[in-house]
Amino acid sequence: MFYLFESDFLGLIPETFLLLGLSALLGYGVWYEKGRESDMTSHQLWIGGLCLVFTFILLCESPLMNMILCYNTLIIDGMSAFLKSLILISTLCIFGLSFAYLPQERIKAFEFIILLLLATLSLMLMVSSYDFISLYLAIEFQSLGLYVLAALKRDNEYSTEAGLKYFVLGAFSSGFLLFGASLIYGLTGTTNFEDLGLLFTGVGPTDLFTQGSIVVGLLFLSVAFLFKVSAAPFHMWSPDVYEGAPTVITAFFSIAPKLALFGVLIRVFYLGFFDFLFSWQQIFFFCSLASMVFGSFGALGQVKIKRLLAFSSIGHVGYMLIGLATGTLQGLQGIFLYLLVYMIMTINAFSVVLSLRTREGEPKFLLDLKNLNLKSPILAITLSITLFSMAGIPPLAGFLSKFYLFFAALDASLYSLAILGVLSSVISCFYYISLIKLMYFHKADEVELKPILPIDSQKGLLLGLSFFGILFIFLYPSPFFLLSHAAALSFS
Structure with a gap:
């Protein structure tokens, strides 16, 4: 009965191409490289990068922009296209960072690329999920x-610890997700987000017991998703995993899963449970506030670079949750704009960290940034x-995205959240500027200046493009406003 899914397969051409591409790459790695001693890392990375580029082209040129697929389990719309584009671009940037990193750390490129492409494919499916069943399968796949x-x-024992800790706490949060979804299914008889939205529209459940049970289910769902995006107070795994994982993987963790999960959060709570706004708004209000506070104060005591970036990421998640808590179209647009700017800033930060590698290895401690101005003024x-x-x-660019989110909070009468967001931004200035003090104002005679290894061309290109974006988005933000506004409008 192929004809039933004919148009569905047309809508899933980008994902299908990516799946076929990584399957071909898997065969290339197994058959062509078997027994070869030569280093094929760059070949594999180029092929993987080309898969991502062609997938991005197919996504942009897709004739089907609004469609529900596979018996109401997947959806294609402007929001999914926007977030999938960001996911593909961020993964391509991670590939660019990996050209020099994989040989230096003696990591096999073959399994690294296959796993990264599989994770990217599952993130794309997660963004398009329109049902709890397809959502859970995509999350577990990722x-x-x-x-x-x-x-x-x-x-490396730290990497093993990171994988084990991520596995245990990830399985724990998946259990929360399953319990919340099964509770809602038991009360409503449906797992489809649109059906849930229609069921609750206007009146909601009249039975107080049913209404309370659905709120409990929502609580479990929100805890599961907040675990995944490492929002406080469910952030405890994040610094350890970021510290132990290979640095390019840490960069991927910082960006791509957050892009997909915020799309899922918007899809579930704005589409399926918008009539319970006052219930879940309080959850996100509290978690946004906690994430900004924990992110800012937690980073103050850090001495390692990747742990500092982990707490910085927790703080950024707190700002994005402001947009989610507003329950407005302006808040959604603020989230999409912030995700775009956050991706550019994080890529730039990790590109600089990986560019500071010396013969002893990559920098681990903040003190390794001492007198960077003398070693490399451009970096x-x-x-x-x-x-x-x-x-x-x-x-x-960071000011632009925060400015928009704070105004969305003010428009939604969340004055306390906007004020506390500004205050936490002021606190975060302290540890960001302390790094600049280390780079420029440390006494030169107190440290031996170790020469930095030459930067490869891919990393240099990423540094240049992301630096240009951070500097000039503020001068001409209209295209980014239009993109984020179109994504928010397509959802509404």
């Missing part, structure tokens, strides 16, 4: 790849501008 990627350096100014942007200093 999680299995990420567990292995976190523990990819098998001879020092690049990292400084990125840190200012993360702190929300005008006129950089």
Whole structure:
């Protein structure tokens, strides 16, 4: 009965191509490289990168822009297209960072690329999920790849610990998701988000017991998703996993899963449970506030670079939850704009960290940034501008995205959240600027200046493009406003 799914397969051409591409790459790795001693890392990365580029082209040129597929389990719309594009671009950037990193760390490119492409495919399916069953399958598909990627350096005990901790807590949060979804299914008889939205429209359940039970189910669902995006107070796994995983994998963890999961959060709560706005709004209000506070104060005591970036990521999640808590179209647009700017800033930060590698290895501690201005003035100014942007200093891109979210909160009468967001931004300036102090104002005679290894062309290109984006988005933000506004409108 192929004809039943004929148009469905047309809608899923980008995902199908990516699946076929990684299958071909799997065969290439198994058959062509078997027994070969030569290093084929760059070949595999180029092929994987081409798969992502062609998938991105197919996504942009798809004739089907609004469609429900596979018996109401998947959906294609402007929001999914926007987030899938960001996921593909971020994964392509991770490939660019990996050209020099994989040989230096002696990581096998073959399994790294296959797992990364599988995780990307599952994230794309997650963004398109329109039903709890397809959502759970996509989340588990993605999680299995990420567990292995976190523990990819098998001879490193920190990497093994990161993979194990991520696996245990990821399975724990999946249990919460299953329990919440099964509770809602038992009370309503449906797992489809649109059906749930129609069921609750206007009146909601008249039985107080049913209404209370659905709120409990929503609580379990929100806990599961907040675990996945590492929002406080469910953030405890994040710094350890970020610290133990290989740095390029840490960069992937920081960006791609958050892009997909915020799409899922919007889809579930805005489409399926919008009539319970006042119930889940309080959850996200509290978690947004907690994430901003924990992210800002937790980063103050850190001495390692990746742990600092992990707490910084927790703080950024807190800002994005402001947009989710507003329950408005302007809040959605603020989230999409923030996700775009956050992706650019994070890629730039990790590109700089990986560019600071010496013969002893990559920098691990904040003190390794001492006198960076003397070793590499260009990297020092690049990292400084990125840190200012993360702190929300005008006129950089980070200020633009925070400014828009705070105004969305004010429009939704969430004055306390907007004020506390500004205050936490001020606190975060302290540890960002302390890094700049280390780079520029540390006494030169106190440290031996170790020469930095030459930067490869792929990393240099990423540094240049992301730095350009951080500097100039504020000067001409219209295309990014239009993209984020179109994504928000397509959802509404």
